Amino acid sequence: MLSLDDIVGQDEAIGRLDAAMVSGRLPHALLFAGPEGVGRRTTALVLAKTLLCARAGEAGGAALFGDDVPTPAPRACGQCDDCRMVDSGSHPDLHPVYKELAAYHDDPQVRGRKMQQLSIEVVRQFLIAPAGQAPSRGRGKVFIVQQADLLSRGAQNALLKTLEEPPPGVTLILICRHVEQLLPTTRSRSALIRFRPLPRDYVARRLAAAGIDGGEADFWAAFTDGSIGRSLQYHRRGLYATKRELLDRAVAAEADDELTDWLVKQMDKLSRQLVSEAKDDGAALADSVAGRRAAAALLELLVSGFRDALRLAGGEGSSLINADQPDVAEALHRRFDAVRLADVIEQLARFEQLLWRNVNAKTIWANVAVTCASAAPLRA
Numbered sequence: 001m002l003s004l005d006d007i008v009g010q011d012e013a014i015g016r017l018d019a020a021m022v023s024g025r026l027p028h029a030l031l032f033a034g035p036e037g038v039g040r041r042t043t044a045l046v047l048a049k050t051l052l053c054a055r056a057g058e059a060g061g062a063a064l065f066g067d068d069v070p071t072p073a074p075r076a077c078g079q080c081d082d083c084r085m086v087d088s089g090s091h092p093d094l095h096p097v098y099k100e101l102a103a104y105h106d107d108p109q110v111r112g113r114k115m116q117q118l119s120i121e122v123v124r125q126f127l128i129a130p131a132g133q134a135p136s137r138g139r140g141k142v143f144i145v146q147q148a149d150l151l152s153r154g155a156q157n158a159l160l161k162t163l164e165e166p167p168p169g170v171t172l173i174l175i176c177r178h179v180e181q182l183l184p185t186t187r188s189r190s191a192l193i194r195f196r197p198l199p200r201d202y203v204a205r206r207l208a209a210a211g212i213d214g215g216e217a218d219f220w221a222a223f224t225d226g227s228i229g230r231s232l233q234y235h236r237r238g239l240y241a242t243k244r245e246l247l248d249r250a251v252a253a254e255a256d257d258e259l260t261d262w263l264v265k266q267m268d269k270l271s272r273q274l275v276s277e278a279k280d281d282g283a284a285l286a287d288s289v290a291g292r293r294a295a296a297a298l299l300e301l302l303v304s305g306f307r308d309a310l311r312l313a314g315g316e317g318s319s320l321i322n323a324d325q326p327d328v329a330e331a332l333h334r335r336f337d338a339v340r341l342a343d344v345i346e347q348l349a350r351f352e353q354l355l356w357r358n359v360n361a362k363t364i365w366a367n368v369a370v371t372c373a374s375a376a377p378l379r380a
């Protein structure tokens with residue numbers, strides 16, 4: 001059972017929340033912004049637990065020491081019925097809001113629609129309507145909007161009134177990666193709490209403590225820019241071995257057709273994994289979307305090798321992402337000059353966009369293979 005004191009590397013965010021709670025002025029609408037896997041969701045859940053706990057605040061002992069001792073911030077007791085229900089995901093006043101809720105919408109038309117965005121219909125039925133009803137257990141209601149970056153314009157406009165003046169006892173926590181993707185009107189009505197990437201060496205140590213080998217731990221810590229959550233996810237998918245082979249093949253880049261076939265195979269494998277992961281989470285992921293996500297992940301891994309080569313070209317050889325495969329950056333650096341490396345990286349990013357425009361995956365991978373092998377002028 002987690003408490004706000006256990007969230008690491010986010011002292012500034014936790015400090016601001018604590019100070020607001022102590023002063024009794026926790027904003028009713030909070031915007032948790034930052035990269036994935038650094039504690040935004042965990043903090044939102046623990047904060048919700050603190051707000052819903054029947055005994056939060058009792059733990060503090062400041063009164064014993066007189067008024068000059070700072071009041072300790074409230075903490076969830078972890079033992080009451082409310083805390084237990086939050087932990088088990090069954091608290092009636094804790095409402096996670098996410099785009100896949102569309103599958104449970106009253107309107108069959110909404111249920112049948114493809115959901116790329118967090119739509120106005122979902123926001124109305126699963127946030128605005130229940131926010132207007134009295135809490136089941138009397139302590140208030142907390143709504144956690146996941147991937148708020150995906151809120152449609154209409155959904156954000158519909159939310160404005162609730163954000164500005166939520167019904168008494170209602171707290172809204174919007175979780176997003178990039179605040180810039182939200183409408184200014186949404187941003188201005190919520191208190192921004194920034195979550196920072198965690199230091200790489202700290203993440204690497206945590207991953208190593210979780211049983212991941214040193215070289216792999218360092219790689220994921222660097223690749224995800226300090227995200228424990230994403231690192232663990234990639235590790236569980238077995239993507240480290242894939243990454244190593246992918247870069248070795250990119251360097252060899254001899255048999256185009258074979259490389260293409262291998263890339264297609266890897267994409268299919270990862271795609272099936274993503275579909276089954278989604279299923280385990282009780283969500284549905286269309287094969288086409290899973291395929292594109294898998295391809296994007298592989299391209300990102302591939303690009304990391306070319307970025308390293310570019311770093312090497314720029315004299316930054318000490319900060320390689322793929323420090324576990326230094327030969328890769330060396331070899332790519334020998335094959336391509338800096339301008340060409342930048343071209344390749346841009347080209348690979350373009351392939352990713354093509355995937356979203358439904359260009360045939362095999363065609364794209366064939367082009368990726370050619371790009372990796374392309375006979376650019378060798379550096380003298």
Ligand SMILES: [Zn+2]
Pocket residue numbers: 053054055056076077078079080081082083084
């Ligand atoms: Zn409690």
